[in-house]
Amino acid sequence: MAAYLNRTVSMMSGDGPHNRSPLAALSDHRPLRTTPVENSPLQIFVKAKKKINDIFVEIEDYVDDAVDYMKSIEEGQQIIEQEQVKQTETFKAKVHGIRDVLARDHMKVAFFGRTSNGKSSVINAMLREKILPSGIGHTTNCFLQVEGSPTDEPYLMLEGSNEHCAVESVGQLAHALCKEKLNESQLVRVFWPRNRCILLRDDVVFVDSPGVDVSPNLDEWIDKHCLDADVFVLVANAESTLMVAEKNFFHKVSMRLSKPNIFILNNRWDASASEPEFLDQVRRQHQERGIDFLVKELKVCTPKEAEERIFFISAKEALLARLAEQGQNTTTPLAEGFQTRYFEFQDFERKFEECISKSAVKTKFEQHTQRGRHIASELKDVLDNIYSDAQKIKEDKLHQRKDLHDKMNYTEQQLMLITREMKQKIHNMVEDVEQRVSKALNEEIRRLSNLVDEFNLPFHPEALVLNVYKKELHSHVEAGLGSNLRARLSTALAMNIESSQREMTDKIETLIPANHKGASGIIPLRRQPFEILYRLNCDNLCADFREDLEFRFSWGITALIQRFASGGSGSLLAIKNKRESPTSSIIPMTPTEQVDGRLLYSNINNDDWSILTRIALAGATSQGTMGGLLVAGFLLKTVGWRVIIFTGAIYSCLYLYERLTWTNKAKEKAFKKQYVAHATRKLRMIVDLTSANCSHQVQQELSGNFARLCHLVDEAINEMDTQLKELESQVNGLESAASRAKVLRNKANYLIHELELFEDAYLKLHH
Incomplete structure (x- = not known):
């Protein structure tokens, strides 16, 4: 305090402006506040509040992005559990709550003391305007909270109500407060325009209280209005010492709060001007008691800190001085030593601003900073896990994709090789079957007469009966040929086909996954062995068969000539021709006669016929009387009539014998012979086709x-x-999820770094 005394002596010297009256000195309109607004410690809180609000705006956006991202990967990628998403969603409410608290956070100072100690006057002096009613007696009968209003008009709000009550003057406020029947623990919020008060603009809130000696409800006061206060100001009466009621209140405060910041203002120190000889002694006495109270009784600070928390002021004089600074005329006389008391009031304001700024930054923002860092760290850990899991699953999916791609290529290549192999095998087997069927069918055709002989249906040459007989014979031949072919070929062919099918199945089975094989592997389509259908269709094939059942004597002239023509003479003649002309072509065979359904061919040359043969042929073919007479005369002349008669008798007997034996049985035999010849010729035509x-x-x-x-x-x-x-889509999704998780994780690191910078700038630096 010596510095202040020296400064006071300097101001009281004759060559200074203080030779004039104090109010005259104030009339120069020179501001006596030494701390510029832009360098005010309160700006630390303002800047810190803006900074942490900006950070939590980013944190809120970040949490929203993280929650949306986690919901998307929960549905699409299944790399995060629903519980984690729900836990992350709780961060949204937490961050939203923190933002709401930050928006309401301010620097709160609570003024306490006995009734009429000047608490309202101190607040008015600090606000540089007479806002709260003050005067002699009990003027504050409830808690009054003065805070900045964004509007240009002051108003007040009663506790439990959102109604704005207009306030045009201090007198009106006092009248309104007196008119309302308020409880001493009830809070009335007074909103004063920020542009009219620097402290309110800097987010400082003042709480004025009733006297601690008017109510025993100190615990209720503390719980309702003091737990969030950053600084407590005990306004004491310098004309007396600290009372028990004041001490008891702050003892209760220190029990609920850890080392509260307490300032002691010895108000009405202007009364010491009347007894200047006791000034130092009284000041020292008040200071010692105040230090003992803060250090020894409350234990909230050190003795050195306690010395800087005790001030001797006159709130009334400070208010008058500031009203004079604003040009409001006042004629109230000021006591001796006003400048010293005023500068000490300014010193209190400076230290109060430093203290409340540091305290508010720490109490209001430290916990929020830690919670913000915790939220960002928790999300960072979750995103780290998501990123690592997404990368791991992505690698697994990439391996699965590669294995599946290789397997698909291998399957396609093997299928091509097996297809070529099976095509060749099927081709070879088809050729083998064709050869076997052709060979077997030719053999069966050669034994066709045996098959026809086995047909036992009664035979009758009548046309209607014969048609039925032929149809049944067709069916018998077709069934018999089919049965014989199946007996010869079916077993071997079925075994070969089954073997080939089994080989196909075994080869293909290696290319088919287990889920496509079924419980018993690949099941062939056919439940029974394969059997070839031999479609001979004898009914249509032999539809043009025309039997010839007329009697023909086998020793007739025509038959003999045909036998002779087709027998040795022709053969000898052909040999002779070959010998005479080796280069000559084979003589074409010409049909001569149909015997038993067969056409007989002869290679007799017309130039080599003998005279006898020509005569006989002419006689046989002429069918005329002249021809017969010529032949008879020639034979009679040559061999004689006895030979002719004997020969004729034998010839007649043979004719009679054959004619008598031409029965239905013979006709059936001839029919079957003709049918075999015809069917053989027809069947040979379809061997290749069959x-x-x-x-x-x-x-x-x-x-x-x-x-x-x-x-x-x-x-x-x-x-x-x-x-x-699908794997490709999953890999792309996982890659996108991992990339997004990496971005969000990096943003979490950025936010944590921002909070660390905030701590370094506003918490650690101002500790």
């Missing part, structure tokens, strides 16, 4: 079975292709 048809059936069976197996492989390949596309 063998080709049978081979085609085998080809269809094997190709169909192989096509079915290939279809299973194609289905497996298509499924693998679908899985490949």
Whole structure:
């Protein structure tokens, strides 16, 4: 305090402006506040509040992005559990709550003391305007909270109500407060325009209280109005010492709050001007008691800190001085030593601003900073896990995709190789079947007479009966040929086909996944052995068969000539021609006669016929009387009539014998002979067609079975292709999820770094 005394002496010297009256000195309108507004410690809180609000805006956006991201990957990628998403969603409410608290956070100073100690006057002096009613007696009968209003008009709000009550003057406020029947613990909020008060603009809130000696409800006061206060100001009466009621109140405060910031203002120190000889002694006495109270009783600070928390002021003089600064005329006389008391009031304001700024930054923002860092760290850990899990799952999916791609390529290549191999095998087998069927059918055709002889249906040459007989014979021949062919070929062909099908199945089975094989592997389409259908269709094939059942004597002239012409003479003649002309071509055979349904051919040359042969042929073919007479005369002249008669008798007997034996049995035999000849010729015409048809059936069976197996492989390949596309989509999704998680994780690091910078700038630096 020596510095203040020296400064007072300097101001009281004759060459200074203080030779004039104090009010005259104030009339110069020079501001006596030494701390510029822009360098005010309160700006630390203002800047810190703006900074942490900006950070939490980013944190809120970040949490929203993180929650949306986690919901998206929860549905699409399944790399995060629903519980984690729900836990993350709780951060939204927490951050929103912190933002609401930050918006309401301010620097709060609570003034306490006995009634009429000047608490309202101190607040008015600090606000540089007479806002709260003050005067002699008990003027504050409830808690008054003065805070900045964004509007240009002052108003007040009663506790529990949102109604704005207009306040045009201090007198009106006092009248309104007196008019309302208020409880001493009730809070009335007074909103004063910020542009009219620097402290309110800097987010400082003042709480004026009733006297601590008017109510015993100190605990209720503390719980309702003091727990969030950053600074407590005890306004004491310098004309007396600290009372028990004042001490008891702050003892209760220190029990609920850890080391509260307490300032002691010894108000009405202007009374010491009347007794200047006791000034130092009284000041020292008040200061010692105040230090003991703060250090020894409350234990809230050190002795050195306590010295800087005790001030001797005159709130009334300070208010008058500031009203004079604003040009409001006043004629109230000021006591001796006003400048010293006024500068000490300014010193209190400076230290109060430093203290409340540091305290508010710490109490209001430290916990929020830690919670913000905790939220960002928690999200960072979750995103780290998501990123690592997404990367791990992505690697697994990439390996699965590669394995599946290799498997699909291998399957396609193997299918091509097996297809070529099976095509060649089917081709070889088809050729083998064609040869076997052709050979077997030719052999059966050669034994066709035996098959026809086995037909036992009664025979009758009548046309209607014969037609039925032929139809049944057609069916018998077709059934017999089919049965014989099946007996000769079916077993071997079925075994070969089954073997080929099994080989196909075994080869294809290696290319088909287990889920396509079923419980018992690949099941062939056919439940029974394959059997070739031999479609001979004898009914249509032999439809043009025309039997010849007329009697013909086998020793007739025509028959003999035909036998002779087709027998040795022709053969000898052909040999002779070959000997005479080696280069001559084979003589074409010409049909001579149909015997038993067969056409007989002769290679007799017309130039080599003998005279006898020509005469006989002419006689046989002329069928005229002249021809017969010529032949008879020639024979009679040559051999004689006895030989002719004997020969004629034998000839007649032979004719009679054959004519008598030409029965239905003989006719049936001749019919079957003719039918065998005709059917043989017709069947030989369809040997190639039938063998080709049978081979085609085998080809269809094997190709169909192989096509079915290939279809299973194609289905497996298509499924693998679908899985490949799905894996590709999952890999892209995981890559996007990991990339997004990395970005959000980096943003969490950025936010944590921002909070660390905030701590370094506003918390650690101002500790």
